[in-house]
Amino acid sequence: MDFIIDDMIAIGQRIASAQNRKRTAALEYARDIHEYNALVVQHSLAHSELASLLGVNRNKLHELVDEAIDKGIIEKPQKDKTKYYYTLKHVHAMMDWLEMPRWEDEYKQAVVLAVANLKGGTGKSSSAIHLAAAMALDYTIRPRTVVVDFDPQGSMSSIGTTVTDDDTNTITAVDIALQDYEDGVAQQLFGEGATEIDVISYSLIETHISNLHIVPALTHDQRFDDIYYRLPEEKRPEFLAQLKDKLVAKLKEHYDLVIIDTGPHNNPSAWAAIEAADAVLTPVSPRTLDWDATGLFLRTIPYYVKNFCPSAGKNVKWFKVGAVNTDKTHNRDKAMLLSIMQQAGTFALSNTILRTPAFEEANKKYVTVFDLKKKDAETTPKQIDHAVDSVKGFADEIKMSLAATFGVTDYDA
Ligand SMILES: Nc1ncnc2c1ncn2[C@@H]1O[C@H](COP(=O)(O)OP(=O)(O)O)[C@@H](O)[C@H]1O
Ligand SMILES: [Mg+2]
Structure with missing residues (x-):
């Protein structure tokens, strides 16, 4: 039958x-190499733009660039007719050489930010990747940024573009976190002589934004939660620290900003992400159901973190609720935003990420709204501008707020 x-x-x-x-x-x-190159060019600066960023005149910049090439600090920039293209790699190398401010001058430590909420489709992944891109593209702090995709279901929003390997060669955060718990790909690589750092470096995907990397996720990562529940209770707290100990703590030595995108669950993966975090951002779209689900998440998650995580939540030094996917011309959204601000109080960000089709288009194309080319986008230039401006405002507020908690204050030390 x-x-x-x-x-x-x-x-x-x-x-x-x-x-x-x-x-x-x-x-x-x-991931087409032409697309990749086009994006690299799109994020390049012209001679005059680099001059103004470095605070020198155009002639002085010619001298500096020649000197930097002589000293092997940068490669000769591409030139198209009369226009020079300084890629982000050039820009960062020049800024480092000239000792211009960077993350470590402004912040006491690398910051790990977990992006978490209970409801799927609220815009967590979009917010995580856009926040990462906006921060990485911010020349005033220039964080070396990595996004850890820790949602086996949601790996659709990744923007890694230089990948040449197929998924069979992909190493995920879960592969690394489970290295002592399974005979998996990490163990196999150790057997071939790789070190822990090698395995982490194999997992990193470069993007067209040179200081933004991704650790990807695959659906098979779901086993993280299965393995947790198969462990005897006394072994579980240590297990929840594996993401932190085996991956995130090591990333912190090489990156300034680690953003962990989590799945829409209150499960061991979410607790492990929070255990690894210094800061938690809860994005919410202004819909009644989403805000109700956020309420449930905020009422319950601390219980699990306090009772099951080895750090019992003491590691989290910063928390904000951020409204995303908002339409401020919509009365219903305006009313919900007001409720969010009232109820979350000072924990609510006042900037929001706007709802515009630019995010849908970016999502579909595996890029960010910063990468959409106005002349061949489906979205209108105005929608792209709104998207970009709202992300920048959102990221700026987070940057400032993180500075209030993690910023350098002992200037004499
Ligand atoms: N600001 C926005 N404007 C328009 N669409 C958005 C916005 N943010 C997210 N989306 C869309 O909503 C859907 C869910 O977003 P996603 O970031 O994957 O949510 P989550 O990670 O919470 O499940 C995607 O199709 C995405 O393109
Ligand atoms: Mg997601």
Whole structure:
């Protein structure tokens, strides 16, 4: 006798393979080397732009650039007719050489920010990746930034573009976190002589923003939660520290800002992400159901963190609720925003990320709104500008707020 239940499986498999085909096609496009180069050029500065960033005149910049090339600090920039293209790599190398301010001059430590909320589709992943890109592109702090994708279901928003490997060679955060708990890919690499740092470096995906890297996720990462529940209770706290100990603590030695994107759950993965974090950002879209789910998340998650995580939540020094996907011309959204501000009080960010189709387009193309080319985008230039401005405002407020908690204050030390 046939079981209807088996038909469910068949349909599920059909959906998955259709999804995979779409995803592969989109990734191939996003990771195409021409696309990548086009994006690198798009984020490049012209001679006059670099001069103004460095605070020198154009002639002085010619001298500096020649000297930097002589000293091997930068490679000769590309020139197209009369226009020079200084890529982000050039810009950062020049700024480092001239000892211009960077993260470590302003902040006491590298900061790990977990992005978490209970509801899927609220804009967590979009916020995480856009916040990361906006921070990385901020020349006043220039954080070396890495996004750790810790949501097995949501790895759709990654923007890594130079990947040449297929998924079979992908090493995820969960592969690294589970290295002492399974005979998996990490163990296999150790067997071939790789060190812990090697394995982490293999997992990193570069992007067209030179100081922004990604540690990807795959659906198989779901086993993290299964393994947790199979452990005897006394072993569980140590397990929840694995993401921190095996990956995040090591990333902190090489990056200034580590952003962990989590899944829409109150589960061991979410607790492990919070255990690894110094700061927690809860994005919420101004819908009644989303805000209710956020309420549930905020009422329950501290209980789990305090009772199950080895640091019992003492590691979290900063927390904010950030409204995202907001439409300020919409009365319903305006009313909800007011409630969010009232109820979250000083824990609410006042800047929001606006709802515009630019985010949908960016998501579909595996890029950020900073990368959309106005002349061949489906979205209008105005929508792209609104998207970019709102992300910048949101990121700026977070940057300032993080400075209030983690900023350098003992200037004499
Ligand atoms: N500000 C925004 N404006 C328009 N669409 C958005 C915005 N933020 C997110 N989206 C869209 O909403 C959907 C869910 O976003 P996502 O970031 O993946 O949410 P989550 O990670 O919380 O599940 C995606 O299709 C995304 O493109
Ligand atoms: Mg997500």
